[in-house]
Amino acid sequence: MNFKNRPGSRLAALSAVALMAMAAAGCSTSTSTTTASGGSTTGTTPNKVTIAGDVTFNQSNLNTLDSKLLAAMKGKSMSAVKIAMVVNIAADYWRAGQAGFTKGCAAAGVSSADCIYYAPPSGQVASQISELSTLRSQGLTGYEISAIDPAALATGIKSDVAKGTDVLAIDSPLPTSVVSTMYLGTPNYEAGFKAGTAMKQALGGKGTVAILVGSLTATNAIQRIQGFKAALAGTSITVVDTENDNGSAATAQSDAEQILANHTSVNGLYGVYSYDGPALATAVKAAGKADKVAIICDDADPATVTAVQNGTIGATIVQMPYMQGYTGALLLAAEKVLGKSAVTSMVKSYLESDGMTLSSGVGVLTQGDLNAYQSLTSSLGISG
Numbered sequence: 001m002n003f004k005n006r007p008g009s010r011l012a013a014l015s016a017v018a019l020m021a022m023a024a025a026g027c028s029t030s031t032s033t034t035t036a037s038g039g040s041t042t043g044t045t046p047n048k049v050t051i052a053g054d055v056t057f058n059q060s061n062l063n064t065l066d067s068k069l070l071a072a073m074k075g076k077s078m079s080a081v082k083i084a085m086v087v088n089i090a091a092d093y094w095r096a097g098q099a100g101f102t103k104g105c106a107a108a109g110v111s112s113a114d115c116i117y118y119a120p121p122s123g124q125v126a127s128q129i130s131e132l133s134t135l136r137s138q139g140l141t142g143y144e145i146s147a148i149d150p151a152a153l154a155t156g157i158k159s160d161v162a163k164g165t166d167v168l169a170i171d172s173p174l175p176t177s178v179v180s181t182m183y184l185g186t187p188n189y190e191a192g193f194k195a196g197t198a199m200k201q202a203l204g205g206k207g208t209v210a211i212l213v214g215s216l217t218a219t220n221a222i223q224r225i226q227g228f229k230a231a232l233a234g235t236s237i238t239v240v241d242t243e244n245d246n247g248s249a250a251t252a253q254s255d256a257e258q259i260l261a262n263h264t265s266v267n268g269l270y271g272v273y274s275y276d277g278p279a280l281a282t283a284v285k286a287a288g289k290a291d292k293v294a295i296i297c298d299d300a301d302p303a304t305v306t307a308v309q310n311g312t313i314g315a316t317i318v319q320m321p322y323m324q325g326y327t328g329a330l331l332l333a334a335e336k337v338l339g340k341s342a343v344t345s346m347v348k349s350y351l352e353s354d355g356m357t358l359s360s361g362v363g364v365l366t367q368g369d370l371n372a373y374q375s376l377t378s379s380l381g382i383s384g
Contacts (some may be wrong), residue, residue, distance in 0.1 A: 001253035008277075051201045051315045053369040054115070054194070055283075055376070062262050062323050065350050065358075069330045070107060072346065076337040078109045080150030083332040084116040084143040085325055088171065089123030089217070089247060090262035093274040093299050096382040097321035100145075104329025115329065116140075123247035125149040132156055142166030142332035144305070144324070147174060149217050154178040166335040170324045172220035173357070182347065184328055184358045186319045191362045192224035194232025197298050198315040199268050202294035205238035208265040212255055212280065214247040214273035218362055224272050224298070240266065256283035267293050276318055281307045296308070300373070301364060308365060315366045318373065322380050324362040 004123070034211055055108055081091040085101040087094045098117050105304060116135065120127030125148040135143065147153050161179050184282035199209060211228070215221045229239060241264055245252040251369070252275060260283065269280045277297030281304075284293045295313045307313040334343045343346055351358055365373055 001100065002356060005055075023093055038168050040191050050368050051198050051364070052280075053315065053364050053366035055318070055365065055369045055373050057320050057323075057363060057376075059320075059323070059361065061350050062327050062358075062360065063227050065347065066107075066330055067344075068346055069334045072338055072342070073108060073330075073334055078111070078333060078337065079193045081108075081110050081333050081336045082114040082116075082139055082143065083110065083140050083329065083336075084118065084140055084229050085137055085141055085170075085328065086135075087119045087129060087209065088128075088143040088146040088148045090119040090121045090350075091123075091274055093321060094119055096377075096380070097325040099124045099380075099382055100322035100325030100327075101329050104326040105333070107326075108330055108333040110165040110329070110333055120148075123148060125152045126268055128153065128214075129156065132160075134162070140165060142168070142365035144168040144170045144328040144332060145174075146171035146185075146220075147178075147218070148215065149186045150174050150178050150219060151217070164237060166332055168328055168331055168341065171321070172218050173223075175219065180356075181356060182331075182351075183356055184331070185324050186362045187352060187357055187358050187359050188220045189230075190318070191298065191317045192227025192229075193231045193361065194364050195270055195298065195317050196228040196229075198317075199228070199270060199294065199296045200232060200235055200237065202314045203268050203295065206268045207238075207294075209237055209268035209270060210230045210237060210241040210243070210256075210259045210263065210266050210275050211270045211272065212245055212252050213271075214244050214245055214276070216242075216244045221272055228270055237268070245273075245276070245279075247273070250281045251278035253283045257286060260284070261285045269293060269295050271295065271297035273303070276303045277301060277307060277313055278303035285312070285348075302378075305365070305374075307369070308367060309370060311367065313362050318363045318365045320360040322382055327358070327360070339370075344370075 008380060043131055101117055118131045128148055157167055157179050167179060167181050169181055169183045171185045173183055211225060215220050241256040241259055245255055256269060270296060271277045271280045278301060280295050286291050296315055298317045300318045304316050306315055
């Protein structure tokens with residue numbers, strides 16, 4: 001994820017009841033199919049294919065949990081709570097997460113001065129390490145974090161937990177070798193598998209694909225690529241290249257251009273980070289292959305949504321960073337005022353089968369799902 005942050009709009013208050021009603025109305029349960037241009041195995045003959053869309057998120061479960069957390073905290077003093085949301089890069093993607101975090105703090109009654117949001121401008125792990133050091137000196141009681149490099153952050157995180165600081169992994173899980181902590185975010189293997197399934201549909205089960213990603217060390221990237229490849233197993237689709245663009249949209253575009261020039265058989269591109277989709281769309285257009293190369297990517301950057309709408313991108317795997325921020329703020333506040341064991345007990349029934357993952361949902365956005373998805377984001381105040 002590498003687009004510069006743009007100021008998020010102020011969100012109107014949105015109650016759990018309203019969100020649940022919206023989900024029941026179809027935003028979190030709608031599925032559809034759409035057609036996209038995919039190439040043949042030679043990358044020269046376009047054909048119309050069907051990609052199954054799925055705008056299903058975990059809104060209902062999270063809203064129920066949020067209501068329980070807020071009810072349990074009602075009347076409790078928040079004067080001792082000081083929490084932070086530390087993400088992996090200053091990206092358009094995280095506008096929704098920041099908005100959710102701000103709203104979660106307000107809902108819990110934590111002052112804005114005690115709710116700190118930080119996004120490293122260039123996605124460098126050194127910036128995360130430096131910011132965490134600063135936050136520790138300010139008496140932080142807990143933080144949610146999307147770790148750029150878990151190994152590099154391991155010593156500091158372990159020390160924080162040992163001192164009683166609550167740590168919540170978001171967006172990208174922390175390995176148990178670093179710390180055994182709950183993960184709130186997208187089930188990344190599932191997201192990658194859905195991307196691979198979409199690519200399989202786009203290419204009719206045969207072709208040549210390249211992967212572009214912003215990090216080869218971040219857990220979410222590793223798991224997504226694993227899931228993507230697993231979905232392709234048993235097909236005649238070959239992954240010929242995986243390029244690390246190091247968090248740069250310009251590098252992603254350049255890498256894609258070189259791939260298309262050097263591997264003329266490539267008729268599918270998978271972009272893992274939020275800026276990758278628009279970068280790949282630009283590269284494919286520049287190569288004159290917009291109707292010959294299928295693009296599947298991640299996240300709902302505005303440029304990505306536009307490319308899905310016009311058919312340049314066949315499908316994008318969408319997440320719910322708003323809920324990572326909102327529910328994350330409630331969890332951190334609750335752990336401080338109610339105690340970790342009480343919160344663990346409340347959350348247990350909402351976890352995935354691994355006993356660690358609190359899913360914020362994952363969907364597949366295609367042309368046919370745009371109205372339902374945009375209705376949801378508009379209701380949250382994070383569209384545009």
